[in-house]
Structures are given as structure tokens and as C-alpha cells.
Amino acid sequence: MIKVENLHKSFGKNEVLKGISTEIKEKEVIAIIGPSGSGKSTFLRCINLLEEPTNGVITIGKDVVTDKSTNIMKVRENVGMVFQHFHLFPHKTVLENITYAPRNVQGVSKTEAIAKAEELLRQVGLHEKRDDYPNRLSGGQKQRVAIARALAMNPSVMLFDEPTSALDPEMVKEVLAVMKSLADSGMTMIIVTHEMNFAREVADRILFLDGGQLVEDTPPAQFFKEPKSARAKEFLEKVL
Amino acid sequence: MLDFNAVVPSIPYILKGIGVTLQIVLGATIMGMVLGILLALCKIGKVTVLRIIADFYTSIFRGTPLVLQLMIIYYAIPQLFDINIDPMPAAILAFGLNSGAYISEIIRGGINAVDKGQQEASLALGIPYAKMMKDIILPQAMKNIMPALMNEFITLNKESAIVTVIGALDIMRRAYVVGGSNYHYLEALMIAGVIYYIMTLILTFLGKKLEKRMSRSD
Numbered sequence: 001m002i003k004v005e006n007l008h009k010s011f012g013k014n015e016v017l018k019g020i021s022t023e024i025k026e027k028e029v030i031a032i033i034g035p036s037g038s039g040k041s042t043f044l045r046c047i048n049l050l051e052e053p054t055n056g057v058i059t060i061g062k063d064v065v066t067d068k069s070t071n072i073m074k075v076r077e078n079v080g081m082v083f084q085h086f087h088l089f090p091h092k093t094v095l096e097n098i099t100y101a102p103r104n105v106q107g108v109s110k111t112e113a114i115a116k117a118e119e120l121l122r123q124v125g126l127h128e129k130r131d132d133y134p135n136r137l138s139g140g141q142k143q144r145v146a147i148a149r150a151l152a153m154n155p156s157v158m159l160f161d162e163p164t165s166a167l168d169p170e171m172v173k174e175v176l177a178v179m180k181s182l183a184d185s186g187m188t189m190i191i192v193t194h195e196m197n198f199a200r201e202v203a204d205r206i207l208f209l210d211g212g213q214l215v216e217d218t219p220p221a222q223f224f225k226e227p228k229s230a231r232a233k234e235f236l237e238k239v240l
Numbered sequence: 241m242l243d244f245n246a247v248v249p250s251i252p253y254i255l256k257g258i259g260v261t262l263q264i265v266l267g268a269t270i271m272g273m274v275l276g277i278l279l280a281l282c283k284i285g286k287v288t289v290l291r292i293i294a295d296f297y298t299s300i301f302r303g304t305p306l307v308l309q310l311m312i313i314y315y316a317i318p319q320l321f322d323i324n325i326d327p328m329p330a331a332i333l334a335f336g337l338n339s340g341a342y343i344s345e346i347i348r349g350g351i352n353a354v355d356k357g358q359q360e361a362s363l364a365l366g367i368p369y370a371k372m373m374k375d376i377i378l379p380q381a382m383k384n385i386m387p388a389l390m391n392e393f394i395t396l397n398k399e400s401a402i403v404t405v406i407g408a409l410d411i412m413r414r415a416y417v418v419g420g421s422n423y424h425y426l427e428a429l430m431i432a433g434v435i436y437y438i439m440t441l442i443l444t445f446l447g448k449k450l451e452k453r454m455s456r457s458d
Binding site for chain 1: 368
């Protein structure tokens with residue numbers, strides 16, 4: 001479903017991604033892990049072109065994302081993204097946050113958008129917060145709303161950029177629970193995370209990045225038991 | 241000696257200037273806001289030519305005296321194009337063009353102060369640029385810059401007194417006329433001063449209320 005070929009990304013002279021290739025199938029859940037500065041987030045952000053790759057080809061479904069003639073806005077409607085710092089719209093209520101894009105980008109009717117938003121809010125356990133502004137929510141609640149907002153567009157892939165890294169420890173669980181149920185429902189997901197237990201439990205594959213390279217691509221059972229590379233071994237010793 | 245009795249009968253005449261002043265200020269504010277937003281969008285946009293034009297415009301209007309701009313519009317434009325321009329439209333035009341330059345800088349700063357994540361979240365949702373600006377970025381920028389905008393509005397209200405040089409019958413001009421007619425300049429000008437001061441107080445009060453209303457999502 002997603003194909004990445006020889007992806008390079010440089011910021012000025014600093015080459016952050018040094019030729020990454022991989023393929024992600026429908027309904028797969030991918031966890032990307034690696035030390036900070038390894039290029040995990042940049043890799044994720046290249047997929048929906050929040051960062052423009054310096055080189056390489058990314059294909060999502062039939063769309064060659066990196067092709068200049070592709071309407072990237074159209075592609076992005078189909079790729080949900082959840083950020084470390086939520087980025088909810090602070091001047092809009094929870095419900096407005098979720099209904100804005102479906103109504104204004106996809107032209108969904110107001111009633112339909114609200115019905116869908118309420119269903120999603122129930123799914124993430126926040127229906128009673130529908131009319132609150134984001135500043136009234138805890139970090140965990142914000143992130144769950146952000147997930148609902150992304151899902152409202154009916155994306156076929158969801159990208160998660162360290163979704164729990166900015167949360168207080170007691171709120172991590174509620175967000176991971178929502179993500180797990182999403183994975184169970186068959187959503188294709190690419191998750192940059194530091195939550196090793198979550199990655200082990202939920203992911204189908206672990207992509208281990210280090211120094212801008214895809215060092216390892218293994219199922220979690222094997223990765224956490226005996227990683228193939230010395231670098232992954234070293235990393236796991238530090239974090240586990 | 242102060243003798244207010246001499247100017248009391250003329251107070252209604254001076255008060256009529258409030259309408260004139262408000263017309264100039266409101267007209268100029270609306271024009272300044274529209275122009276300011278457009279210029280700010282040019283300044284933060286990717287089109288180099290527009291950016292240069294907007295920066296040049298701003299530097300001209302901020303770099304020359306307002307009274308000069310006013311006189312050029314009132315006296316020089318008719319000379320160039322062989323048309324007549326009345327004091328009121330000339331005043332609104334001059335203040336609007338000038339205010340646009342200042343407001344554009346305020347708005348540009350306000351837009352830049354909005355968290356970059358807001359733009360990224362909008363992009364990730366496929367929200368087109370124009371809608372993102374109108375519905376996501378500008379409302380947040382506006383909230384941040386309300387105090388600065390109110391300040392500009394109040395300054396404009398006071399500075400509008402210089403339209404007296406082109407003969408628009410605002411508060412200032414009327415006080416000057418009354419003073420001149422009976423040589424009680426001090427009394428007449430003091431009345432004008434009180435009127436300006438009260439207007440400023442009212443505007444400040446309204447501004448505070450507006451700020452409060454806009455910050456309900458804080």
C-alpha cells in the first residue's frame with residue numbers, strides 16, 4: 001500500500017535520511033523506533049510530504065506522492081496524522097476540531113459530519129467533552145481528540161509521530177488503548193514511538209532506524225529477543 | 241482669563257465634529273485592516289515580487305510624515321489627474337493607506353506568533369491554504385494582536401486631528417474655528433481635548449471588552 005524507495009532527506013548539509021526503502025502492506029501496523037536524531041520523525045513526515053524528500057520515490061496506493069504533478073492535498077486527505085503536541089485548533093471546540101476538515105475539505109454536510117464526530121468521540125471515550133475548548137482537556141484527552149480528528153477524514157493510513165511523548169505518564173495508557181483498538185480494527189498504522197511494550201504488543205513489524213538508515217526490519221518477537229544488528233542490541237540495552 | 245461662557249453656545253457645533261472624526265477613523269480602520277491583511281499575507285507568502293512590493297509599501301508609509309501623505313493625496317492627486325477630491329475621502333484614503341502599513345506589520349507578527357504546528361495540522365488534514373489562513377491561522381493571530389490593534393485604532397482616533405490641515409470639519413478644526421471667531425482659543429481647544437480624551441477612554445474600554453470576549457477559549 002505504501003512503498004518507499006531510496007528516500008533521502010537533507011536539511012542543508014545535514015543528511016538526515018540516507019536512502020531508506022521499505023514497503024508497508026494494508027492493515028499492517030509498523031512501529032518505527034531508534035535513538036533520537038535517527039531520522040524517525042523525518043521519515044514519517046516525508047510520507048505525507050510535511051517534509052519534502054531530497055531524493056527518492058514514495059507511493060501511497062496509486063499515487064506517487066513525490067511526483068510534482070500529484071495533488072498532495074488530495075493525498076493528505078487520505079493520510080491521517082497525529083502529532084506529539086496534538087496541534088488541536090485552540091479556538092474551536094472539540095466538535096468543531098473534528099468536523100472542520102470533513103466539512104470544509106471533503107464537503108460533507110453539517111449533520112453528517114457531526115454524527116460522524118460524535119461516533120468517533122464515543123469511540124475515544126470523550127463524548128461528554130464535545131463542546132469544550134481544547135484548553136479544558138488534559139494531554140491524554142487532547143491526543144484522543146486529535147486521533148478522532150484525523151479519523152474523521154476516513155483515512156486509509158494513520159501516521160503517529162511520538163503520540164505519547166508529551167504526555168504525563170498516567171495519560172499514556174488511555175492514548176495507547178485507543179491506538180490499540182484502532183490497530184485491532186484493521187487500520188494501517190505507522191507509529192514513531194518510544195513505547196517499547198506497546199511496539200512489542202501491537203506492531204506487526206519493527207523498523208529500527210539509526211543514523212538515517214533503516215538498520216533492521218523485523219517482527220517484534222524477534223527484534224526484542226535477539227535483534228540482528230549490533231546497533232539495535234546496543235539501543236535495546238539502553239532503553240529496556 | 242478663562243471664560244467658558246464665550247464658547248458654550250458653540251459646543252454643539254464642536255460636538256458635531258465627533259461624527260466626522262469617527263467617520264474618518266472607521267473608514268480608515270476598515271481600509272487599513274483589509275489592506276493590512278493583504279499586505280501581511282504578501283509578506284509571509286512565497287512570491288518574492290509581492291513580498292518586495294509589500295515591504296516597500298510599508299517602508300514608504302512608515303518612513304514619511306502622515307501629514308505629508310495627507311497633503312499629497314489632497315493637493316497633488318487633483319493636480320496630477322485633474323479631478324477634485326473632497327477633504328473627507330482624502331482623509332479616509334490617507335489614513336487608510338497609512339494605517340494599512342502599520343497594521344500589516346502587526347498582523348505579520350501575529351501570524352508568525354501562531355504555533356507552526358497549527359499549519360502542519362492543517363496541511364496534514366488537506367486544508368487548502370486560503371481556508372487555513374481564514375479559519376485557522378488568522379483567527380488565532382487576531383486574538384494575539386487585539387491589544388496592538390486597539391492601540392493602533394486609538395492612535396488613529398487622536399492623529400486624525402491633523403485632517404484639519406486640509407480643512408475637514410472634524411473636532412479639531414471646529415474647535416479651532418470657534419476659537420478663532422471669538423479669540424477664546426484656550427477654552428475651545430480644551431473642550432476639543434476633553435472630547436478626544438473621553439473618546440479614547442471609551443475606545444479603550446470597548447477594546448478591553450472585545451479582548452475578553454475573544455479570549456474565551458483560553
